[in-house]
Amino acid sequence: MLRTLKTLMYLLTSIALLVSFETGAFAAKKSKTLKKTQKMGFVRCGVSQGLPGFSNADASGNWTGVDVDLCRAVAAATLGDSGKVKFFPLSAKERFTALTSGEIDVLSRNTTWTLSRDADIGLTFVGVNFYDGQGFMVRKSSGITSVNQFKAGVSACTNLGTTTELNMRDFFNSKGIKYEPVTFEKADEVVAAYDAGRCDTYTTDKSGLAAQRIKLSKPNDHIVLPETISKEPLGPVVRQGDAVWEDIVRWSLNVMIEAEEYGITSANADSMKSSDNPAVKRLVGAEGELGAAFGLDNDWSLRIIKQVGNYGESYKRNIADTGILPDRGPNQLWTKGGILYVPPAR
Amino acid sequence: MSHRIKRIIPQLLTLLFVLAVIGFFTINAQLNMDERGIDFGYGFLNQESSFDVQFSLIEYDGSHSYAKAYLVGLLNTILVSVLGIIFCTIIGVIIGIARLSPNYLIRNTAAWYVEFFRNVPLLLQIFFWYYAALRALPLPENTEPLFGVTYLTVKGYYIPRLIWENFDILVYSILAAVISIVFIRNYARKLQEEKGEQIPVLLISIGLLLIFPAITFVTGMVQLEVALPVLKQLSKTSFIYAEGLSVPPELLALVLALSLYTATFVAECVRAGVQGVSKGQKEAAASIGLTPNQILKLVIMPQALRIIIPPTTNQYLNLTKNSSLAAAIAYPDLVLVFAGTALMQTGRAIEIVSITMLTYLTLSLAISLLMNWYNKKIAIKEK
Numbered sequence: 001m002l003r004t005l006k007t008l009m010y011l012l013t014s015i016a017l018l019v020s021f022e023t024g025a026f027a028a029k030k031s032k033t034l035k036k037t038q039k040m041g042f043v044r045c046g047v048s049q050g051l052p053g054f055s056n057a058d059a060s061g062n063w064t065g066v067d068v069d070l071c072r073a074v075a076a077a078t079l080g081d082s083g084k085v086k087f088f089p090l091s092a093k094e095r096f097t098a099l100t101s102g103e104i105d106v107l108s109r110n111t112t113w114t115l116s117r118d119a120d121i122g123l124t125f126v127g128v129n130f131y132d133g134q135g136f137m138v139r140k141s142s143g144i145t146s147v148n149q150f151k152a153g154v155s156a157c158t159n160l161g162t163t164t165e166l167n168m169r170d171f172f173n174s175k176g177i178k179y180e181p182v183t184f185e186k187a188d189e190v191v192a193a194y195d196a197g198r199c200d201t202y203t204t205d206k207s208g209l210a211a212q213r214i215k216l217s218k219p220n221d222h223i224v225l226p227e228t229i230s231k232e233p234l235g236p237v238v239r240q241g242d243a244v245w246e247d248i249v250r251w252s253l254n255v256m257i258e259a260e261e262y263g264i265t266s267a268n269a270d271s272m273k274s275s276d277n278p279a280v281k282r283l284v285g286a287e288g289e290l291g292a293a294f295g296l297d298n299d300w301s302l303r304i305i306k307q308v309g310n311y312g313e314s315y316k317r318n319i320a321d322t323g324i325l326p327d328r329g330p331n332q333l334w335t336k337g338g339i340l341y342v343p344p345a346r
Numbered sequence: 347m348s349h350r351i352k353r354i355i356p357q358l359l360t361l362l363f364v365l366a367v368i369g370f371f372t373i374n375a376q377l378n379m380d381e382r383g384i385d386f387g388y389g390f391l392n393q394e395s396s397f398d399v400q401f402s403l404i405e406y407d408g409s410h411s412y413a414k415a416y417l418v419g420l421l422n423t424i425l426v427s428v429l430g431i432i433f434c435t436i437i438g439v440i441i442g443i444a445r446l447s448p449n450y451l452i453r454n455t456a457a458w459y460v461e462f463f464r465n466v467p468l469l470l471q472i473f474f475w476y477y478a479a480l481r482a483l484p485l486p487e488n489t490e491p492l493f494g495v496t497y498l499t500v501k502g503y504y505i506p507r508l509i510w511e512n513f514d515i516l517v518y519s520i521l522a523a524v525i526s527i528v529f530i531r532n533y534a535r536k537l538q539e540e541k542g543e544q545i546p547v548l549l550i551s552i553g554l555l556l557i558f559p560a561i562t563f564v565t566g567m568v569q570l571e572v573a574l575p576v577l578k579q580l581s582k583t584s585f586i587y588a589e590g591l592s593v594p595p596e597l598l599a600l601v602l603a604l605s606l607y608t609a610t611f612v613a614e615c616v617r618a619g620v621q622g623v624s625k626g627q628k629e630a631a632a633s634i635g636l637t638p639n640q641i642l643k644l645v646i647m648p649q650a651l652r653i654i655i656p657p658t659t660n661q662y663l664n665l666t667k668n669s670s671l672a673a674a675i676a677y678p679d680l681v682l683v684f685a686g687t688a689l690m691q692t693g694r695a696i697e698i699v700s701i702t703m704l705t706y707l708t709l710s711l712a713i714s715l716l717m718n719w720y721n722k723k724i725a726i727k728e729k
Contacts, residue, residue, distance in 0.1 A: 093686055097695045100382055121693030122382035143582035151580045153588060155501065160682065161690025165397045169408045181398050182596075183687065184676045193676070196481045197500050198595070200584045240382050 031244035033105050034078060034295060042084045045071035046104040049089045049186055052211040053324040054110045054130070063087050067108040069314040070129055070236050072307065073252040074106055077300040082307035091185050093161040096121060099239055106249055107237040110205065112163045117237075126250035128235040129311075131330040131339060133228035134167050135206040137213065140223050142200070147171070147227045150201070155180040157190045157199035164204050167230040191215050205232050210324045248294045254342040255301045259283055259310035261333055266309040269302055282346055290345060301345070311340070375696060388701075390692050391416070397687050399678045401594050412688050419683030420705060426600050426679060427666040427709070433605035434665060435658075438612025445617045456613070464610035469671055471607055476599035476675040483595075486577065487585040495574050497587055502594045504575040504587035511569040515562055523558040527551045596677035600669065608665045612658055619654035620646065651724050659717035663710050670706070680705060 037043055047055035047067055055065040063085075072082035088104050099107045100122045110132075111117075113125040136156075138144045150172075158164045160183040172179045182199055184190045191212050194202040202209065206224060213219045236253060238246050259265075262280045264272050273286040281287035285302045292298070308314065312333075320326045332338025379386060391413040398408050403421045406414055444456035463471070483489075486499045497504040510516070527550075534547045562568040575590030586592075623646050631645040672679040673686060680702060689698045 093690050096690070096693055100384065100693075100695075117693070122379070122384040123693075138581075139583060141583045149581065153578060153586045154580055154584075155586075160676075160686050165687060166408075166691070169396060169398045173408075179398075181400050182594075182676050183400070183678075183682070185673060185682075185686070189676070192477065197485050198481070200580060 031242045031248070031295070033239075033242045033245040034248065037078055037105060041079065042086045043071055043075040043078065043106060044088065044104045045074075045085050046088045046090045046095055046098050046107040046109055047071070048109045049091060049188070051110060051187060051208060052214060053207065053319040053322055054211070055087075055089075055108070057087075057089070065318050066129060066314050067110060067236075069256075069308050069318070070108045070249075070253055071106055073256055073304040074249055076303040076307045077248060077252050077296060080303060082303075091161075092159050093185060096123060096237075099123060099237060102239070105238070105245070110208065110234045111237055112205075112232045113235050114163060122240045123237050124240050124246050125235055125237050126246055127253045127342070128233040129253055130207060130234040132205040132207050132232040132234050134164055134203060134230040134232060135209055135228055136225045137194075137202045137209045137222050138200065138225060140221050145223075145225070147225050147229070148175075150175070150177055150179075152178045153180070154201060155182055155199045157182045157184070157194045157202050158204055159183065159187060159190055160185045162204070163230070163232065168203055171229045187212060188215070205234070207234075207319075207325055214324075244294055248296070251294070251301075251345065252304055255283060255304050255345060256308065256311040256314065257333075257340055257342045258345055259301075259305045260312040261335060264305055264310060265313060266306050269305040279344065279346065288346070379696075384693075386696065388697055390694055390697070393692075395688065395691070397691060399683055400676070401597065401678055412692065415688055416680075416684045416701070419678060419680035422678055422683070423666075423669055423672075423680040424709070426597065426604070426669045426672065426677065429601045430604040430608065430665045430669065431662050433601065434608040434612050434661070437605060437609035438658075439616050441609060441613035442616025443620070445613065446620060460610045460613055463606050468603065468607050468668055469674060472599060472603040472671055472675060475602045476596065480595045480599050485585070486587055497575055499587075500595065501586060502592045503598055504590050504592050506575065507573040507589065507591040509571040509573060511571075512567055516559055516568045519558040519562045519568075520555070523554045526558075527554055530554075594677070596672070596675050599675055600672050600677050604665055604668060608661050608668075611661045611664075615654050615657045615661065616650075618657075619650035619652075622653040623649045648724060652721070652726070655717060655721045655724070659714060659721075662713050662717065666709055666713060667706060 045068075047063065047065075050056050051065070053065055055063060055067040057063050068085075068087070071085045071087070075084045076082040088098065090098050090104075090107075090109060095107055095109055095111065096117070098104050107123075108129075110130065111125075112132075113128065117123055118125050136147055144150070154177065156168060156172075156179055158168060158181065165181065165183060168179075168181060182193060184193060187204075187208070190202060190204075193199060195216050202212070204212070206228060209224045213222060213224070216222060236249055238249050259269075262277065262283060264280060264283060269284055272280050272284045275281055275284075275286075278287055282290060283301050284305065285291070285298045285300070289298060291300045294300070309317070315328060315331065320328070328338060330339045332340060334341040376386070392411050394409060395412045395415045396408045397415070399406060399415065399418050401422065402418045403425060404414075404418060406418045441456045441459055444452050445460070447453045447456070481500060483498055483500045486497065486501055486504075489497045489499045492498050495506050530550055531547055534545050537543050537545065559568075563570070573589045575587035575592075577585055578588040579585055627645055627649065628641055631641045636644065669679060670681040673682040676682070685698055685702045689695060692698070
């Protein structure tokens with residue numbers, strides 16, 4: 001009895017080994033992070049602690065926003081279901097450590113792409129999903145209409161550990177104005193402090209100002225000044241060292257933008273399979289073998305478009321329709337006067 | 347021989363185990379950092395920090411190094427700890443003695459105070475003071491002066507600034523006063539031991555401390571100017587007080603919360619200490635004709651202090667470590683400035699967290715050493 005059991009075990013083990021050897025050729029393309037993600041059954045995605053339009057959870061814990069949609073796209077591509085994402089709300093201070101230590105696999109948290117972040121600390125930025133710039137919000141009643149009207153002694157509330165903190169210094173220094181920086185870890189705390197009159201101005205990315213304004217007790221009593229004092233290209237980040245995973249995240253974003261360019265939406269994606277345009281056919285998986293390069297099947301991009309939608313749909317749903325920034329500004333396609341331009345998926 | 351080996355082997359094994367654990371974590375960190383392309387080193391401390399800090403005791407701005415930013419954070423932590431320790435001791439002693447009062451109302455108010463502040467989480471108390479109490483303060487332009495020349499507003503507590511001329515001479519005069527006080531005390535003790543005579547040492551000491559600095563003022567060697575806070579308009583509806591000194595509301599909230607919370611524990615230490623001195627001591631002292639003041643000073647306090655000091659040291663250490671909660675309300679302490687902004691801007695988590703941990707350890711050990719020294723000084727010296 002025991003002997004037969006042992007023989008059976010040996011047999012099973014050798015079969016398992018053989019099978020794994022066979023599929024090994026295919027799996028060679030797979031990244032370590034992808035393997036782990038598929039084993040866990042969900043994508044671990046770092047998001048903000050609540051920034052309407054980008055990543056924000058409603059009362060029942062459903063996350064929405066353009067940053068959230070990027071993670072959903074990665075889940076749709078790698079796991080076949082855009083719902084298979086586990087969100088990790090992170091403060092600005094925690095975000096990079098969470099990524100480098102392996103707590104999350106994608107950081108999609110309105111994070112500015114800078115040289116030192118990209119090169120210095122084990123991170124790789126994969127693209128830009130929102131072109132932003134830093135601005136200032138003030139009370140309408142203050143009569144201030146331009147950043148040139150700030151005077152020495154002005155107190156500015158902002159988030160801790162952001163590029164905002166650095167830009168603010170550059171800006172006030174260039175104007176020769178002494179200022180009082182008041183930095184909080186959470187965005188909600190910044191808003192509350194500014195609302196209570198602790199600070200004369202609230203400074204962060206303009207999209208953030210527009211989004212956080214809704215949280216103020218009287219949103220209409222405040223205005224965002226017209227000047228933009230910095231470039232803030234926001235985009236998703238991955239850990240350095242897994243080039244295939246980096247590509248998956250990069251192209252999940254690119255597919256969303258290119259789908260908009262070719263007019264492919266979540267509604268018409270299936271019917272686009274019979275399009276005459278080969279570029280469209282490649283995007284919906286009807287032509288070419290694009291997925292194989294990442295170790296994914298050929299429908300990965302179709303799933304992104306069908307389940308999450310193209311970039312324009314995501315923007316409209318999260319940022320325009322919510323009244324945060326109805327005007328797409330630079331975040332319009334290059335074909336329509338914006339600067340959204342991605343390499344072709346072919 | 348075999349006895350010695352038997353004793354050494356377990357110690358050796360323990361040592362090896364500890365080394366192995368440290369080695370494992372070091373190698374693990376190194377491997378993982380290599381794999382992710384993160385380099386390790388403390389060179390970044392000399393780089394320009396390029397961020398500003400709201401409140402600093404030394405001259406600092408973003409053009410200084412990260413090392414200087416560290417110092418700014420450390421000094422702010424020390425400032426809030428020292429203020430907290432002073433205030434919690436004062437409140438704690440008063441409440442502790444009040445708990446032993448024969449007066450029903452005083453005794454029970456003190457008991458309620460202790461039970462309330464000790465049992466509400468500290469972070470919640472900090473939030474209460476910062477977000478509820480201090481946020482309810484008026485804007486600078488609507489503020490009525492407090493004590494005539496200070497203004498408590500939502501943007502901070504504005505107080506007059508003292509501008510000293512030849513401040514060092516004043517310091518020397520105080521030093522001279524302290525030295526002469528030491529001499530007088532020694533002389534008084536000698537007098538007491540040899541002839542049994544007493545002179546009013548305390549009165550003389552206070553007098554010296556006042557007279558020496560006063561002379562420097564009268565002779566015009568030291569001059570003091572006071573800059574009062576003046577309302578300044580920044581825009582149509584935004585004002586601040588310029589010229590004076592501004593204490594940020596974050597510091598106020600933190601010191602309030604920390605000292606009110608820790609005072610409850612100090613109060614309990616004081617109560618325990620006083621109650622720990624046996625009643626017989628007091629009666630014996632009274633029976634040899636000491637006055638109530640002398641009884642308290644010469645008999646009760648020296649014995650009570652011995653019981654009070656060790657647990658109070660713990661509370662001081664707790665207060666220092668709890669001050670790191672400052673990060674929750676934007677007070678730029680070590681955690682917010684260094685383990686917060688600096689960590690974020692450089693991304694050097696391991697280096698910065700290790701430095702921060704070592705700093706708190708050093709701070710705590712320093713307080714501990716100081717208190718142990720004091721404890722030893724007042725301990726019973728058996729002859």
